[in-house]
Amino acid sequence: MLVQVAETLNARSALTNRILSAIVIPQIALILLGAAAVSAGVSKGLTPLRRLERALSKRSKLDLKPVETSNVPEEVYPLVIAINDLLDRLKKDIESQERFVANAAHQFRTPIAGLKTYVGLAERIIKDEKVSPIMSQLNSGCDRLTNLVNKMLSLAKVEPNFVTTNKTLLDLNEIASRATSDLVAEALEKEIDLTFKNSSDQALINGNETGLMDMVVNLVENAVHYTQKGGKVSVSVTANEAVTLLVEDNGPGIPIEERERVFERFYRILGNEASGSGLGLSIVKEIALAHNATITLEEGSAGGTLVRVTFERMKKGS
Ligand SMILES: Nc1ncnc2c1ncn2[C@@H]1O[C@H](COP(=O)(O)OP(=O)(O)OP(=O)(O)O)[C@@H](O)[C@H]1O
Ligand SMILES: [Mg+2]
Structure with a gap:
């Protein structure tokens, strides 16, 4: 005895559509929803970091004061403390360099002024045409040194805290x-x-x-x-x-x-x-x-x- 079971193509395609809408579409929707939730979560989690990034990038290079810690969320707190520690060390380092340049320049001033006085004196005493060009070179050398030392002092004074x-x-x-x-x-x-x-x-x-x-x-x-x-x-x-x-x-x-x-x-x-x-x-x-x-x-x-x-x-x- 032969039993033949047949199904029309329309019925099969309707079945396929039913399976699709029952399984695949909810799954796609689930995946999309999951992705949106992850993205929203990550974005929310990164907000404090973005705020920190904005605050730091807006700063002038002369501004080495610590980052405000009062509104910082717990997760980024250790990072902000580490940044503040670095800023503090940087500030101390710059200050000590400035002090060194200012002191060195200041110490140079007196001997250069003395040198200039003696060169001027020698210029007046020694009236020798072979020596005069050397004396005049010495004199302008002293002037250049004085200028350099004064400029270094000015530079040390303007960095970074004094002027601000x-x-x-x-x-x-x-x-x-x-x-x-x-x-x-x-x-x-x-x-x-x-x-x-x-x-x-x-x-x-x-x-x-x-x-x-x-x-x-x-x-x-x-x-x-x-x-x-x-x-x-x-x-x-x-x-x-x-x-x-x-x-x-x-x-x-x-x-x-x-x-x-x-x-x-x-x-x-x-x-x-x-x-x-x-x-x-x-x-x-x-x-x-x-x-x-x-x-x-x-x-x-x-x-x-x-x-x-x-x-x-x-x-x-x-
Ligand atoms: N008004 C100007 N006209 C033409 N060149 C200039 C002028 N101002 C500056 N410069 C050029 O820019 C260079 C840098 O100037 P800057 O004032 O920094 O140094 P400086 O004048 O050489 O030395 P100092 O430290 O004694 O001022 C100068 O060497 C010069 O070549
Ligand atoms: Mg100049």
């Missing part, structure tokens, strides 16, 4: 005009027309007086130093939404490709006959950084250098 922690509300007009006056004699010697123009309104900023004096002196000194005899240097302050210091000269200018490198320590542009230690602009940059100011080097209207430093403007009583 000793700020008061002050008028940049007053500082810029005083610093410019300090260079009048040097400008006269080179027959350079050195001018200062203040802003019509007060240019109030939150700043460190010594640091800002150093900044303007270094910028005006460069302008006078690198501009040819008979040139022109103008210093001005403007006070609009921001307070801006502009130092412009009609000297040789700084090529675009050098405008970042000149801020590096001891970097000087080759082929320049003027003497210097290559520290001035790095001091200026540190001071700008400590004031949250931006500094740019541009080409001036007469083809020379235009240095622009922009500060946040403060209101009286702020």
